[in-house]
Amino acid sequence: MIGPLVEARASALQSAHSQRRQVNDNCAAEARAGVPRVATSIFNRYGGFANVSKIVMEFYDLVLDSEIAGDYFVDVDMPTLVDHQTKFIASIMGGPASYSNEALERIHAHLDITKEAFDEIVSLLRMTLEDFELDPADVDQVIDGIRARERYIVNA
């Protein structure tokens, strides 16, 4: 007999899978419609805030499970952080919201973030974007955008 927990897990996995397909389909639909890659931001091509939040949710699951970076987030109100990270990643992807370098520096100043933890977060984000099957060039662009802010975040 399949227990309720197993069923819940199976349905969560199925839903994650269909979300990934949806993110990817948004891009494919635009490609079919002949929308040139340069004419629209990465953010718009992957379906705007609705889909970026799904990417952020998966990213945060990985971050919380991480032995290197997880502890930094233990006491943080996750819904608030996910909301902020969604806006941040959206801005790196060329969407509407944005954080200044000064704001990032201020937010992280008290956290003693090591280079190792920063690299871990960047590599978990890369893994997530690849899992959602973003175009490799788009993955590189998002990661480069975050790496460019390293000096405002690493402070230990």
Ligand code: HEM
């Ligand atoms: C990869 C580049 C990163 C970016 C772009 C980034 C961006 C942000 C943003 C936008 C917030 C929202 C703060 C707010 O308005 O409430 C935030 C909060 C936070 N970030 Fe980062 N972050 C990055 C890396 C890291 C790393 C590497 C760590 C730790 C390993 C970290 C730990 C935190 C924590 C703990 C908070 C919550 C701070 C608090 O509520 O006091 N971040 N980050």
